[in-house]
Amino acid sequence: MTTSPQITHVSWGRIEVEGLEPGKDFKLHPGGGRAWDWSETGTRHEPGIQPADVQELLDHECTVIVLSRGMELRLLTMPETLKLLEKAGVEVHMEETTVAVGLYNELARSTAVGGLFHSTC
Numbered sequence: 001m002t003t004s005p006q007i008t009h010v011s012w013g014r015i016e017v018e019g020l021e022p023g024k025d026f027k028l029h030p031g032g033g034r035a036w037d038w039s040e041t042g043t044r045h046e047p048g049i050q051p052a053d054v055q056e057l058l059d060h061e062c063t064v065i066v067l068s069r070g071m072e073l074r075l076l077t078m079p080e081t082l083k084l085l086e087k088a089g090v091e092v093h094m095e096e097t098t099v100a101v102g103l104y105n106e107l108a109r110s111t112a113v114g115g116l117f118h119s120t121c
Contacts, residue, residue: 004031004113010119020033024118024119026115027056036118045070047078049075050081064091064111065092065113066092066094066100067093067100068096070097070119071121097119
């Protein structure tokens with residue numbers, strides 16, 4: 001099984017991931033990940049994480065997806081996004097960012113986990 005990279009550090013405005021350059025927001029999945037550029041899909045805190053934001057994780061065959069809500073829980077998730085993940089049969093966790101990182105790192109040891117991580121509000 002290809003594993004997902006571990007997040008080695010998270011603080012306000014900065015996330016460090018094994019094998020990747022440090023950044024602010026990340027999309028991670030089995031085998032790697034990249035910076036999460038909200039402008040690609042027009043994502044904003046409201047209405048939140050869009051179906052297009054998670055499609056890349058589904059394309060990498062994630063069976064569990066962790067969605068961070070930001071350090072101050074300001075990042076929402078669109079209902080359409082949750083419907084897409086439910087239809088795909090994916091287990092979803094939505095947590096404050098530091099909690100999300102801990103859960104993701106634990107799952108990454110044994111599960112095809114993906115995640116979207118936002119390091120500020």
